[in-house]
Amino acid sequence: xxxxxxxxxxxxxxxxxxxxxxDKILGGAATFIGLSASHFNTxxxxxxxxxxxxxxxxxxxxxxxxxxxxxxxxxxxxKTFFWSGKYHNDMNTRDTLVTELNVLxxxxxxxxxxxxxxxxxxxxxxxxxxxxxxxxxTPAAKLIVLDTMNFWxxxxxxxxxxxxxxxxxxxxxxxEARQLSGExxxxxxxxxxxxxxxxxVVIKKGEHGALLFHEEHMFFAPALPLExxxxxTGAGDTFAGGFAGFLAASGDYSFENMKRAIIYGSNFASFxxxxxxxxxxxxxxxxxxxxxxxxxxxxTKFEINN
Amino acid sequence: xxxxxxxxxxxxxxxxxxxxxxDKILGGAATFIGLSASHFNTxxxxxxxxxxxxxxxxxxxxxxxxxxxxxxxxxxxxKTFFWSGKYHNDMNTRDTLVTELNVLxxxxxxxxxxxxxxxxxxxxxxxxxxxxxxxxxTPAAKLIVLDTMNFWxxxxxxxxxxxxxxxxxxxxxxxEARQLSGExxxxxxxxxxxxxxxxxVVIKKGEHGALLFHEEHMFFAPALPLExxxxxTGAGDTFAGGFAGFLAASGDYSFENMKRAIIYGSNFASFxxxxxxxxxxxxxxxxxxxxxxxxxxxxTKFEINN
Numbered sequence: 001x002x003x004x005x006x007x008x009x010x011x012x013x014x015x016x017x018x019x020x021x022x023d024k025i026l027g028g029a030a031t032f033i034g035l036s037a038s039h040f041n042t043x044x045x046x047x048x049x050x051x052x053x054x055x056x057x058x059x060x061x062x063x064x065x066x067x068x069x070x071x072x073x074x075x076x077x078x079k080t081f082f083w084s085g086k087y088h089n090d091m092n093t094r095d096t097l098v099t100e101l102n103v104l105x106x107x108x109x110x111x112x113x114x115x116x117x118x119x120x121x122x123x124x125x126x127x128x129x130x131x132x133x134x135x136x137x138t139p140a141a142k143l144i145v146l147d148t149m150n151f152w153x154x155x156x157x158x159x160x161x162x163x164x165x166x167x168x169x170x171x172x173x174x175x176e177a178r179q180l181s182g183e184x185x186x187x188x189x190x191x192x193x194x195x196x197x198x199x200x201v202v203i204k205k206g207e208h209g210a211l212l213f214h215e216e217h218m219f220f221a222p223a224l225p226l227e228x229x230x231x232x233t234g235a236g237d238t239f240a241g242g243f244a245g246f247l248a249a250s251g252d253y254s255f256e257n258m259k260r261a262i263i264y265g266s267n268f269a270s271f272x273x274x275x276x277x278x279x280x281x282x283x284x285x286x287x288x289x290x291x292x293x294x295x296x297x298x299x300t301k302f303e304i305n306n
Numbered sequence: 307x308x309x310x311x312x313x314x315x316x317x318x319x320x321x322x323x324x325x326x327x328x329d330k331i332l333g334g335a336a337t338f339i340g341l342s343a344s345h346f347n348t349x350x351x352x353x354x355x356x357x358x359x360x361x362x363x364x365x366x367x368x369x370x371x372x373x374x375x376x377x378x379x380x381x382x383x384x385k386t387f388f389w390s391g392k393y394h395n396d397m398n399t400r401d402t403l404v405t406e407l408n409v410l411x412x413x414x415x416x417x418x419x420x421x422x423x424x425x426x427x428x429x430x431x432x433x434x435x436x437x438x439x440x441x442x443x444t445p446a447a448k449l450i451v452l453d454t455m456n457f458w459x460x461x462x463x464x465x466x467x468x469x470x471x472x473x474x475x476x477x478x479x480x481x482e483a484r485q486l487s488g489e490x491x492x493x494x495x496x497x498x499x500x501x502x503x504x505x506x507v508v509i510k511k512g513e514h515g516a517l518l519f520h521e522e523h524m525f526f527a528p529a530l531p532l533e534x535x536x537x538x539t540g541a542g543d544t545f546a547g548g549f550a551g552f553l554a555a556s557g558d559y560s561f562e563n564m565k566r567a568i569i570y571g572s573n574f575a576s577f578x579x580x581x582x583x584x585x586x587x588x589x590x591x592x593x594x595x596x597x598x599x600x601x602x603x604x605x606t607k608f609e610i611n612n
Contacts, residue, residue: 090490184396187533208514211531220605222526225517227493259608293610299526300606302565304599 004248005115005141006033007047007134008124008237009104010054010072013277014084017091017231025277026058027083029124029147032237035281036268037122037245038065039289044245045115047071047134049107051078061282070112078103091229092206111137120248123167124237125149128159135166143253145169146198147240150176165197168253171240173204186211187218200258202243204236212262214255221262222299224270224292231276238272238281239265267292310554311421311447312339313353313440314430314543315410316360316378319583320390323397323537331583332364333389335430335453338543341587342574343428343551344371345595350551351421353377353440355413357384367588376418384409397535398512417443426554429473430543431455434465441472449559451475452504453546456482471503474559477546479510492517493524506564508549510542518568520561527568528605530576530598537582544578544587545571573598 013027030048037044045068050059052075062069084098109130111118121138123131123146135144146167152160153176164170170193174186180196181189190201190213201213207229209222242265247253267289274280319333336354343350351374356365358381368375390404415436417424427447429437431454441450452473458466459482470476476499480492486502487495496507496519507519513535515528548571553559573595580586 185531185533185535187531205514208511209528218531218605219608220528220531221608222515222528222606225491225493225524225526227491229491260610263608263610297610299524300528302525302527302569304566304569304603 001041001043002120002248002251003043003045003115003118004037004120004122004244005045005047005071005111005118005134005138006030006037006122006124006241006244007109007130008033008126009081010046010048010050011081011083013233014082014098015231015233015276016086018087018089019230020276022276024082027234027277028081029126029237031062031278032234032272032281033122033124033241033244034062034067035065035278036238036241036265036272037248038067039242039268039286040245040249042120042245042248044068045071045112045118047109047111049073049075049103051080051103052076054080068112068115071110071115073107073110075103085233087232091232109133109137116140119143119251120244121145122240122244123147123163124240128152128156128163131163132159135163143168143247145171145240145244147171147236148176149173150179153179161196164193167198169200169202169258170198171202171204171236171243173206173236177201177203200255202262204239206232206235210239210262210266212258214258217255219255219259219262221259221266222296223266224295224299226270226273229273232273233277235269235272239269241265242268263293263296267296307347307349308426308554308557309349309351309421309424310343310426310428310550311351311353311377311417311424311440311444312336312343312428312430312547312550313415313436314339314432315387316352316354316356317387317389319539320388320404321537321539321582322392324393324395325536326582328582330388333540333583334387335432335543337368337584338540338578338587339428339430339547339550340368340373341371341584342544342547342571342578343554344373345548345574345592346551346555348426348551348554350374351377351418351424353415353417355379355381355409357386357409358382360386374418374421377416377421379413379416381409391539393538397538415439415443422446425449425557426550427451428546428550429453429469430546434458434462434469437469438465441469449474449553451477451546451550453477453542454482455479456485459485467502470499473504475506475508475564476504477508477510477542477549479512479542483509506561508568510545512538512541516545516568516572518564520564523561525561525565525568527565527572528602529572530601530605532576532579535579538579539583541575541578545575547571548574569599569602573602
């Protein structure tokens with residue numbers, strides 16, 4: 001079986017949306033990525049850090065879904081990373097209320113020995129220095145996927161450029177692609193980011209879908225139009241996890257197969273937003289995934305013979 | 307051959323974008339709709355009004371593209387409708403600088419006798435009273451398509467609701483769908499608008515594509531991601547013209563065929579934005595349309611066998 005290393009936050013989130021609010025619940029990029037990737041036939045090794053306040057039951061849940069957590073360091077005397085945010089009525093914009101780095105401030109990632117030969121590495125949103133550290137410990141990787149955000153463009157752009165230069169795929173949202181490239185057109189932005197290193201550029205547009213660029217090829221996957229978006233937290237991570245998990249399990253990193261990976265990523269993301277936090281991702285079944293896949297197929301299918 | 311009645315403005319536009327500005331050039335909803343629909347095998351009758359200041363060469367251009375202009379009233383002593391706008395740097399938002407109704411203020415549409423048996427009617431953006439007047443003169447219509455905008459929701463909502471109740475298809479942009487329905491989710495908005503009358507609801511999302519809703523079915527057509535959008539003026543009208551023209555020519559008003567119609571509408575709209583005003587729509591060739599159709603097919607095509 002192939003191996004997939006996932007680095008990212010494992011965290012507490014407190015979320016407020018127009019539909020309700022939560023206390024501290026399970027969150028974090030690596031958590032969402034792992035839950036999503038766990039639907040595919042690949043060994044997942046999570047690399048992260050939590051504090052002594054992190055419940056054993058959360059760790060047990062990750063293990064029960066087949067994830068290896070040897071790479072999650074537990075700092076007994078520390079506190080787990082905590083993020084709190086409030087979504088506006090349109091659900092597309094949010095205010096960050098609290099960010100407590102806690103144990104993340106001094107995190108030095110260690111990839112377990114048994115995962116240093118992983119074929120695929122998913123660099124979830126974290127400090128670029130941490131992402132670089134993980135890449136150094138996974139020299140056999142055939143596919144490295146980077147997810148990042150504007151926060152690192154503002155605070156650690158040089159290091160981020162070092163990461164971008166080394167990865168095969170970057171996933172980034174539309175506004176961040178514009179910031180990183182200085183181009184408004186996403187076609188022009190993708191071309192510039194392509195020149196920074198990644199052979200594949202995935203631009204996430206939230207409810208408006210996702211674009212995949214490779215050389216002169218383009219692919220577009222819609223987001224599934226939903227009756228109700230309950231909580232968008234973790235949708236991008238869930239997308240990235242489905243994308244990387246599918247590719248790791250198949251071992252086929254071609255453009256054609258990346259299209260499929262993007263559809264799976266979009267499929268999982270459409271579930272993630274249906275409940276608070278990771279709740280929905282913990283309950284989806286293969287039957288539900290397959291049924292929604294049929295919806296995705298129907299959504300864009302047309303036949304014109306000219 | 308089938309007949310298509312198009313009602314809407316035939317106008318002067320003055321446009322400013324980050325890439326340049328124009329003096330008064332040819333514009334208007336009916337102009338863009340007609341130019342787009344003229345690529346299909348259907349007789350087009352334009353219904354509109356212009357002033358004595360409207361150049362004969364513009365009318366000749368419409369005629370030369372096979373459009374019947376008997377329904378364009380020329381008010382010799384009046385002035386043609388004039389709109390001027392300035393687009394912001396993102397090209398998605400604009401300020402209206404000037405709106406001079408002129409001859410449009412007292413417009414009483416007359417559908418030529420030879421078009422009163424038209425199968426398809428395209429009600430371009432205009433006062434709902436004018437749209438109602440055209441419907442009364444086309445009792446044989448099998449398919450009526452309505453395009454409208456927020457301006458009429460603000461100023462003539464009751465009349466607009468009368469129009470909406472009588473049409474088969476409504477095309478409307480996302481913000482307008484939200485305003486009309488009071489629902490943020492486009493799925494929920496489409497359901498409410500469906501209940502107002504139209505069996506088919508098309509929600510235009512500009513650069514984010516278009517959604518078609520019919521009963522419990524959904525179809526999504528992406529907009530073609532472009533290197534550069536030069537001038538978005540008329541893109542929505544061009545979309546509607548391609549949609550209505552394709553359906554009129556084929557005589558097949560099924561959901562499956564409306565998918566094709568939406569792809570053609572999106573195809574033409576992707577050309578319309580490449581130059582100022584109607585310039586690009588006057589020069590596209592069948593070869594260019596076919597080549598872009600292949601791009602549209604490739605853009606969303608994927609194969610997953612599960």
